[in-house]
Amino acid sequence: xxxxxxxxxxxxxxxxxxxxxxxxxxxxxxxxxxxxxxxxxxxxxxxxxxxxxxxxxxxxxxxxxxxxxxxxxxxxxxxxxxxxxxxxxxxxxxxxxxxxxxxxxxxxxxxxxxxxxxxxxxxxxxxxxxxxxxxxxxxxxxxxxxxxxxxxxxx
Numbered sequence: 456x457x458x459x460x461x462x463x464x465x466x467x468x469x470x471x472x473x474x475x476x477x478x479x480x481x482x483x484x485x486x487x488x489x490x491x492x493x494x495x496x497x498x499x500x501x502x503x504x505x506x507x508x509x510x511x512x513x514x515x516x517x518x519x520x521x522x523x524x525x526x527x528x529x530x531x532x533x534x535x536x537x538x539x540x541x542x543x544x545x546x547x548x549x550x551x552x553x554x555x556x557x558x559x560x561x562x563x564x565x566x567x568x569x570x571x572x573x574x575x576x577x578x579x580x581x582x583x584x585x586x587x588x589x590x591x592x593x594x595x596x597x598x599x600x601x602x603x604x605x606x607x608x609x610x
Contacts (some may be wrong), residue, residue, distance in 0.1 A: 457583050462517065469565055551571050574600075578599075
């Protein structure tokens with residue numbers, strides 16, 4: 456049985472957990488899920504490190520980024536922290552960050568959050584169980600949170 460960590464924050468205005476847990480449990484009952492919630496995105500690297508210490512094979516880190524320039528800076532710093540944890544553990548952390556200024560209104564923001572969380576949860580499953588399916592998607596312009604861009608074609 457594979458163990459998946461879910462790190463999320465109280466700062467987020469969207470609860471990613473039901474989406475992620477739904478995808479993981481519906482798609483593969485052979486997955487154990489461990490959740491660790493922290494206040495904000497800069498706390499996510501430690502949360503992910505702790506989840507790896509609990510023997511998680513992969514972690515999905517969900518957070519929301521405010522609209523102010525300092526929020527974007529904090530997001531960047533958190534992202535670098537997550538990359539550092541990935542490298543030190545040699546395990547994937549799929550970052551599900553949604554910026555509050557990605558949408559025109561709350562309904563669109565919630566839709567982006569749901570889509571990004573769902574698609575990254577699907578990516579978690581492919582990374583763990585179906586690498587060939589993920590390889591088949593290489594170069595296809597997939598996006599999380601928005602419509603897929605599609606592949607580029609020569610000529």
